[in-house]
Amino acid sequence: MWASSILQVMSSFEFRDWLSQELEKRRRVNPRYSLRAFATLLGTDHSTVSQVLRGKRRVPVAVLRRWGKRLGLTAEEVAAYVAIEHVPDASITKRQEELRHWTAEALAVMKDQTHWQIVRISQMPGFRPDCRWIAKQLGVSVDDVNIPLSRLLRLCLLKIERPRQWKVSVGRNPVSEAEFQKCALIRVRQFAAVRGVKLGRISRKSAAERSTIKWVSQ
Amino acid sequence: MGKPVRQFQIISKSPEETARFYSNLFGWTVNSDNPLGYREINTGSVDGIQGGIWPAPPQASNFVQLFTAVDDVQACVKHAEELGAQLIIPPTALPGGVELAVMHDPQGMSFGVMKTS
Numbered sequence: 001m002w003a004s005s006i007l008q009v010m011s012s013f014e015f016r017d018w019l020s021q022e023l024e025k026r027r028r029v030n031p032r033y034s035l036r037a038f039a040t041l042l043g044t045d046h047s048t049v050s051q052v053l054r055g056k057r058r059v060p061v062a063v064l065r066r067w068g069k070r071l072g073l074t075a076e077e078v079a080a081y082v083a084i085e086h087v088p089d090a091s092i093t094k095r096q097e098e099l100r101h102w103t104a105e106a107l108a109v110m111k112d113q114t115h116w117q118i119v120r121i122s123q124m125p126g127f128r129p130d131c132r133w134i135a136k137q138l139g140v141s142v143d144d145v146n147i148p149l150s151r152l153l154r155l156c157l158l159k160i161e162r163p164r165q166w167k168v169s170v171g172r173n174p175v176s177e178a179e180f181q182k183c184a185l186i187r188v189r190q191f192a193a194v195r196g197v198k199l200g201r202i203s204r205k206s207a208a209e210r211s212t213i214k215w216v217s218q
Numbered sequence: 219m220g221k222p223v224r225q226f227q228i229i230s231k232s233p234e235e236t237a238r239f240y241s242n243l244f245g246w247t248v249n250s251d252n253p254l255g256y257r258e259i260n261t262g263s264v265d266g267i268q269g270g271i272w273p274a275p276p277q278a279s280n281f282v283q284l285f286t287a288v289d290d291v292q293a294c295v296k297h298a299e300e301l302g303a304q305l306i307i308p309p310t311a312l313p314g315g316v317e318l319a320v321m322h323d324p325q326g327m328s329f330g331v332m333k334t335s
Contacts, residue, residue, distance in 0.1 A: 100277065101277075104275070104277040108275065129253065129313045130253040130254075130313050131253065131254050131255040131313060132253065132255050135255065142250070142255030143233060143255075143273040145255070146254070146255060146256075146272065146273055147273050147274070147275050150272075150307070151275070153307045153308070153310055154306055154307055156308060159308070159310070160310045160311050160312065161309070161310075161311060162311050163311045163312075163313060163315065165311075
């Protein structure tokens, strides 16, 4: 989240924005200053400048250096704008974040058996809705219960509508581990699809063994 | 009545270290003796709000959430979704008697609503 916020801030400092401000500055001094005159100053045609200003065309690094120099940018300023041009735009970064997130969610439900164990134990007679008790039964720390518990709730694999009523929303009851994993992967795929990430069919075995999952970005 | 911000929550990849750091820095006390095993922060003051620490999975970021007290968690979620929020954790009755839901606002910022019994 922080990375995308920084990128959003940085995107307002793109060379294109600065170029637009430079044009506006000249127009404030001379209202008749034309795009054509600005393009001539940059040593190019007005259609190219227009496309750049409208975000329809990226500025190649060599051109950015040339235009920057003509408009009086220092070498350091040009270097900063060149660096920003190499930063992927916010939509690409957002998609990459989504890909990373959903891949991690899928791997976690496949590789960390605690997810299924929480589901299983919650349906057993004598179950106590107490994470300390669950941790003790499973022989793990309370944090190692609470992290998977959050994920189960996020993926709607488990619903706790009343304190003592933990409802499993996958498969039959009691659910087998294989059945749970199959349902969990389907659920991850559904949630990912809502966020614009399409997950191809994956084998539970290969996901668990290879620790990588092939995702297809829509 | 209003809708007060009731609690802050630090989502931490190393909750123990986080608890230690803020306890040492501010003298906060952290108590996890509750059915959720939730690290409840007592700031030692009646001013401001109290908080808690929740563990984050390794791939997640560390961040802070604010929880606002509401009368009806379900109704608030419905309203928030109409305003463009995205539901992350549906209304849930946690061990210990707190009902909460977590959402992302339209800007993608995480926030929660809660009701204590």
